[in-house]
Amino acid sequence: MSKKINSLEDLRKLRAEKEKLTSPREGDNIQVIVGMGTCGIAAGARDAMLALLDEINKKNLKVNVTQTGCIGMCEKEPLIDVIVPGKSRITYGNVTADVAKNIVSQHLANGQIVQQNVVGKIEE
Amino acid sequence: MELYRGHILICSGTGCISSGANSIKDAFEQQLAEKDLAKEFKVIETGCHGFCEMGPIAIVYPEGTFYCRLEDEDVKTIVDEHLIKGRLVQDKLYNPPHSEDKIPSYKEIAFYKKQHRIALRNCGYVNPEDIDEYIVKGGYEALGKVLTELTPDQVIDDMKKSGLRGRGGGGFPTGLKWEFTSKSESDKKYMICNADEGDPGAFMDRSILEGDPHSIIEGMVIGGYATGADEGYIYIRAEYPLAINRLKTALDQAREYGMLGENILGTGFNFELHIKEGAGAFVCGEETALMHSIEGKRGMPRPRPPFPAVKGLWEKPSNINNVETFANVPVIFEKGADWFASLGTEKSKGTKVFALTGKINNTGLAEVPMGITVREIIYDIGGGITDNKKFKAVQIGGPSGGCLPENLIDLPVDYDSLIEAGAMMGSGGLVVMDEDTCMVDLARFFLNFTQDESCGKCTPCREGTKRMLEILERIVDGEGRKGDIELLEELGETIKTTSLCGLGQTAPNPVLSTLKYFRDEYEAHINDERCPAGACSALAKYVIDQDLCKKCTLCTKVCPVSAIEGKPKEVHKIDPEVCTACGVCVEKCKFDAIKKG
Numbered sequence: 145m146s147k148k149i150n151s152l153e154d155l156r157k158l159r160a161e162k163e164k165l166t167s168p169r170e171g172d173n174i175q176v177i178v179g180m181g182t183c184g185i186a187a188g189a190r191d192a193m194l195a196l197l198d199e200i201n202k203k204n205l206k207v208n209v210t211q212t213g214c215i216g217m218c219e220k221e222p223l224i225d226v227i228v229p230g231k232s233r234i235t236y237g238n239v240t241a242d243v244a245k246n247i248v249s250q251h252l253a254n255g256q257i258v259q260q261n262v263v264g265k266i267e268e
Numbered sequence: 269m270e271l272y273r274g275h276i277l278i279c280s281g282t283g284c285i286s287s288g289a290n291s292i293k294d295a296f297e298q299q300l301a302e303k304d305l306a307k308e309f310k311v312i313e314t315g316c317h318g319f320c321e322m323g324p325i326a327i328v329y330p331e332g333t334f335y336c337r338l339e340d341e342d343v344k345t346i347v348d349e350h351l352i353k354g355r356l357v358q359d360k361l362y363n364p365p366h367s368e369d370k371i372p373s374y375k376e377i378a379f380y381k382k383q384h385r386i387a388l389r390n391c392g393y394v395n396p397e398d399i400d401e402y403i404v405k406g407g408y409e410a411l412g413k414v415l416t417e418l419t420p421d422q423v424i425d426d427m428k429k430s431g432l433r434g435r436g437g438g439g440f441p442t443g444l445k446w447e448f449t450s451k452s453e454s455d456k457k458y459m460i461c462n463a464d465e466g467d468p469g470a471f472m473d474r475s476i477l478e479g480d481p482h483s484i485i486e487g488m489v490i491g492g493y494a495t496g497a498d499e500g501y502i503y504i505r506a507e508y509p510l511a512i513n514r515l516k517t518a519l520d521q522a523r524e525y526g527m528l529g530e531n532i533l534g535t536g537f538n539f540e541l542h543i544k545e546g547a548g549a550f551v552c553g554e555e556t557a558l559m560h561s562i563e564g565k566r567g568m569p570r571p572r573p574p575f576p577a578v579k580g581l582w583e584k585p586s587n588i589n590n591v592e593t594f595a596n597v598p599v600i601f602e603k604g605a606d607w608f609a610s611l612g613t614e615k616s617k618g619t620k621v622f623a624l625t626g627k628i629n630n631t632g633l634a635e636v637p638m639g640i641t642v643r644e645i646i647y648d649i650g651g652g653i654t655d656n657k658k659f660k661a662v663q664i665g666g667p668s669g670g671c672l673p674e675n676l677i678d679l680p681v682d683y684d685s686l687i688e689a690g691a692m693m694g695s696g697g698l699v700v701m702d703e704d705t706c707m708v709d710l711a712r713f714f715l716n717f718t719q720d721e722s723c724g725k726c727t728p729c730r731e732g733t734k735r736m737l738e739i740l741e742r743i744v745d746g747e748g749r750k751g752d753i754e755l756l757e758e759l760g761e762t763i764k765t766t767s768l769c770g771l772g773q774t775a776p777n778p779v780l781s782t783l784k785y786f787r788d789e790y791e792a793h794i795n796d797e798r799c800p801a802g803a804c805s806a807l808a809k810y811v812i813d814q815d816l817c818k819k820c821t822l823c824t825k826v827c828p829v830s831a832i833e834g835k836p837k838e839v840h841k842i843d844p845e846v847c848t849a850c851g852v853c854v855e856k857c858k859f860d861a862i863k864k865g
Contacts, residue, residue: 148526150534152412155403162400168275169329169393180354193273197308201271208330209273211354 167206172229174207174252179223181214187221195241199248207252220263226251235264272310275329279392281316281478282510284323292324295343303347315479317392318633319379327374334374335360365629365651379630382648386619387595388635391479396514399521402482408527410601411486414493415535423494424450429605431617436462436590437665437694439683445587448577449495452585459492459500460588462558466550467666468717470697472621473591475633477511481518487594492539495587499540503558506545515543550721554769555588568725569769592621612638616682626700627654643677646700657702665694667714668774670781690781706803707786708793712740714778729772732763736779746806748794757783802864809844816861823853
């Protein structure tokens, strides 16, 4: 298949398609921080994170997923924080794989906070 | 296409590869496979990050954590701690000189904070072997815009408006140069990129070609469209194999995507590019010699006029720009000529890449706005002088440039103020010297280089530099004569005004500028047979500090020529007539009592 790009428009299309190539390197994306202390890992943080990644991938979103150590609320693990630039920082607790998927489709994709899992909020 | 959770960028410029980047990369890939993380993290080789002193370097995104001076066994720790558990590996973070702090983030490091990266915008950030990454960063959009929205004359107007001047060192306005070529009538024209970087201490062109080859290709195609050229050459020295390889890969990809060749981006414009590997002769950086070399002839300059814009490669109008100049071109059309012109100073627009070398803590590449002071470059970005020694001088612009002394450290760096001070922008090589450097010896070093590299075509350069070098060698050997200084000045001025090309016209600069600012050192060598910096071994005799000498006789025992007299409880003395300045006694003395005087 020829890879030839025949117009500026096609070039821009290709650029949009390939955005994921460098998106983890961009600093202004939405950030999701997964608590991966011993408590978090034991409570299933890894499953939550893999579910998050899978769903983000499917929905083709520009989101950076990073991890951190124990957040200090071990009872509520797995914990994840969502930071949408310019909005309040939301901490979710008891994030199972299903909850993670919910967070992606509601919060990350549509800006709707998943209220029943919110355990904390830091105003911007 | 899969989304990766994180990217691990491994600096794979020549500097980091020689300090072991390849095995770091292999170690990461092996660890990721072992821990079943290969689908979450992607390892990417990039070009030079500029901070060569700290290599091998790996940057972990999305956090942007900067790990430096890595060894193979560190990789396992980083994977276990950082990638799996989210804890930074403190030991491998950057630790600035004279400080206990650890700085995790790439952007917070002083070396990067004062920089403004235009020519180096993608270096260390994209994979130079993947055209898609360049396109995601906006690559080739400027070309598309130029070909579809602007006429060649409008392109030239924008280039003039931007104020971009030649980054090879001459500083000639690029837009004006393009205009000359565009106005020459001919059925055939050429666009040439000068990548024959040969200055001791300069490596910015190599780093751009290694780290972002597509930006050069894009800049050259835009230049071809503006000037009416349909063919181009990149003249690059063969001793840059990594740059040549990455460039070849980039050319193939650009052709495949239709950014080169026929009917570029469907606009009907044709442009083809070739690589010409040069043998690495300094004189081939001179445009007329470079063109002779491409034609397969011996690389020697010819008188100008006619200028290449009128009669160049194979007698056809040709336009030659340096690598860094081309790297700036796409950005000018992406962000606008006015934006570019708003950076820098009144007459020097934009930024300049400097290669920091010598007695400076942070050696590497730094791109800064024009007009920044020498002090800011050396102390804020460069982290100051090694071992806390005293700053003495800085050689700017390689062998064609000159030395600036300490009292000019607040000089703003732009084309015109450097010329006024007796130096020049040149390539942007910046060699920092401390108190231990002898300026006469330094001038001898640079002149030795240009003398070797003189092609021999014109007499002033061939014979004149030879005579100057002989005088300098005599002076550092302690055999300087009265009148040598005046003779050097006279020869220097004559060679400057009568040489055929830039090599000869600038060869005396290191001598003339050191004579201007460090004349007393020449005088001390000639009149007092003394090297004030203690660097010239023929002149630097050792003396024993009477107050520090503990009368232990250790030095007398190791002196191979029995030049030291001394009994226990008597202060020792060195006989300067017998001493050969071998330095054995200095190493043995436990009390630092022996110094060069």
